[in-house]
Amino acid sequence: MSAASSYQPPYTITPEIVNRVAAIGEAVGRLSAVAEQPRALRLRRINRVRTIQGSLAIEGNTLSEAQITAILEGRRVIAPPREVQEVKNALAAYDRFPAWRPEEEGDLLEAHRILMSGLIDQAGRYRRGGVGVMAEGRVIHMAPPAGRVARLMGDLFGWLVATDDHPLIAGSVFHYEFEFIHPFDDGNGRMGRLWQSLILARWNPLFADIPVESLVFEHQAEYYQALRESTERTDCAPFIAFMLWMIQDAVISSAPQVGPQVSPQVGELLSVMEGEASREALQAALGLLDRKSFRQRYLKPALEQGLIEMTIPDRPNSRLQRYRLTEKGLLFAG
Known part of the structure; x- marks a missing residue:
């Protein structure tokens, strides 16, 4: 030695x-x-x-x-x-x-x-x-x-x-x-x-x-x-x-976590997300006109499941608010 x-x-x-x-x-x-x-x-x-x-x-x-x-x-x-x-x-x-x-x-x-x-x-x-x-x-x-x-x-x-x-x-x-x-x-x-x-x-x-x-x-x-x-x-x-x-x-x-099955609507939302995007941009990308329906069936469930997150979480209604995929969301975005 x-x-x-x-x-x-x-x-x-x-x-x-x-x-x-x-x-x-x-x-x-x-x-x-x-x-x-x-x-x-x-x-x-x-x-x-x-x-x-x-x-x-x-x-x-x-x-x-x-x-x-x-x-x-x-x-x-x-x-x-x-x-x-x-x-x-x-x-x-x-x-x-x-x-x-x-x-x-x-x-x-x-x-x-x-x-x-x-x-x-x-x-x-x-x-x-x-x-x-x-x-x-x-x-x-x-x-x-x-x-x-x-x-x-x-x-x-x-x-x-x-x-x-x-x-x-x-x-x-x-x-x-x-x-x-x-x-x-x-x-x-x-x-x-x-x-x-x-x-x-x-x-x-x-x-x-x-x-x-x-x-x-x-x-x-x-x-x-x-x-x-x-x-x-x-x-x-x-x-x-x-x-x-x-x-x-x-x-x-x-480790990729096994999570709940996402709804077809949430799956569609995840598939169009790239980088950071506003609510309006996401709604337009999906071709949806009804703001309330988009929020209830797409945006809210994705947020609750931790698949997307706000860029300004302490001001959810900010006009500068954007949304992006979380790491968990990346796994489901496939």
Whole structure:
């Protein structure tokens, strides 16, 4: 065994971790059985957008899923140039995702170069100065000195190659250790999450399309708390348990759900929906003249079944109101 591969990050495999690994394995098995169904395939792009939106939002990017989708489709978006650049970089990185190998340090450096291109001077290179991790306006972790970064990253990659631990555990450990080292001037959070996703995708390709990062964004406070608690304990078991919780929820929410049969009218409505549309536009697309009938037989049932949603839910009668398919609706839109 080489010196690099003899490194052992400090972590404890708790009963909670073992149980979550088992539960995720079962959920992934169920998801694999339906993953190639045509309707399931329709979720892949929206999940990719959710992943990018979630990861960048943790770092302060304000662009919505709709704006990210517009950038993906090559449409112009009015937003801060840096935030648009972050999205373009993330889209480019995920295009390269299938080619990267999680155990290759050079691939990680290339990924950082793409993610941070045009955003920092040292894109694709380890930092040369000190850096601290901030949360809620205060420093919660001072990263190791820059002079130790290359050796620490070498040790971490050596461990990843040598470990026999399940990829669900190994990916979480790598993620935590990466954040502890904080090897780059900027982009460490999005890189740590990206690399854990890559480790998971090499275990099961389904993870290339499961939006774990959007759930991490929804539980951002717990994410930072798990990092802090692991550092205080010198044992990253709390972070492993947290990430497994996120992964389990993401897998379950990504599975096409068996729902109630939709009425012919609701089915017709779903079939004409593309992007965001007003009530008038949808009614016209269906060739319907009676506004009350359209609302009662088409619009209201689709909303109640969670197949479509309002773009301005807190102002249902707004003249600017639009309607769009939900993820559940995408499955029924066939």
